[in-house]
Amino acid sequence: MNPIVGWVLAALAVALAWHQYGWQGAAFAVTLVVFWLLLQFNRAVRVMKNAAGAPVGHVTNAVMFNAKLKQGMTMMQVVSLTNSLGRKLSDSPETWHWVDEGESGVTLVFAGGHLARWTLDRPAAP
Numbered sequence: 001m002n003p004i005v006g007w008v009l010a011a012l013a014v015a016l017a018w019h020q021y022g023w024q025g026a027a028f029a030v031t032l033v034v035f036w037l038l039l040q041f042n043r044a045v046r047v048m049k050n051a052a053g054a055p056v057g058h059v060t061n062a063v064m065f066n067a068k069l070k071q072g073m074t075m076m077q078v079v080s081l082t083n084s085l086g087r088k089l090s091d092s093p094e095t096w097h098w099v100d101e102g103e104s105g106v107t108l109v110f111a112g113g114h115l116a117r118w119t120l121d122r123p124a125a126p
Contacts, residue, residue, distance in 0.1 A: 013032070013033065014026055014033070017029035043076075047079050050080075050083050051079050051083055051084055054082075054083050054084035055084065056085050056086070056087055057085070057086055057087030057098055058082075058084050058100070059098040059099070059106070061100055062100040062102075062120065063104060063120065065081060065098065065106055066106050066118065069081075069106070069108070069115065070115070071115055071116065071117070073115040074113060074114060075113070078096075078108065082098055084098065086098050086108065089107070093110070093111060093116070094110040094111070095107060095108070095110075102123070103123045104121065104122045105120075105121040106118055106119070106120055107119050107121065
């Protein structure tokens with residue numbers, strides 16, 4: 001979800017709660033918004049904790065990873081799939097690379113924080 005839309009919905013929830021129930025409703029709505037933010041933060045920390053134990057740029061199976069990718073995924077969703085942080089290749093465009101034991105690799109290109117395109121690189125047959 002677009003962060004602007006999320007904040008607008010949160011503000012509308014607080015305003016509607018204020019209008020319907022007064023300060024008690026606004027306090028309840030703010031509590032719900034803070035709880036939602038804590039859930040999102042907890043999810044991000046859990047994903048990074050899982051990725052911290054793995055080698056950088058390593059994935060179990062590059063072909064299966066390639067099959068699970070979808071355009072528009074965020075980096076957190078990609079790191080959840082790989083359980084590893086990728087190896088950064090360039091900043092513009094933002095390009096990351098993961099490789100498996102068989103030297104097959106997947107190169108991902110992000111635009112605006114979302115996956116724009118990716119390529120599967122397989123080693124030449126001997």
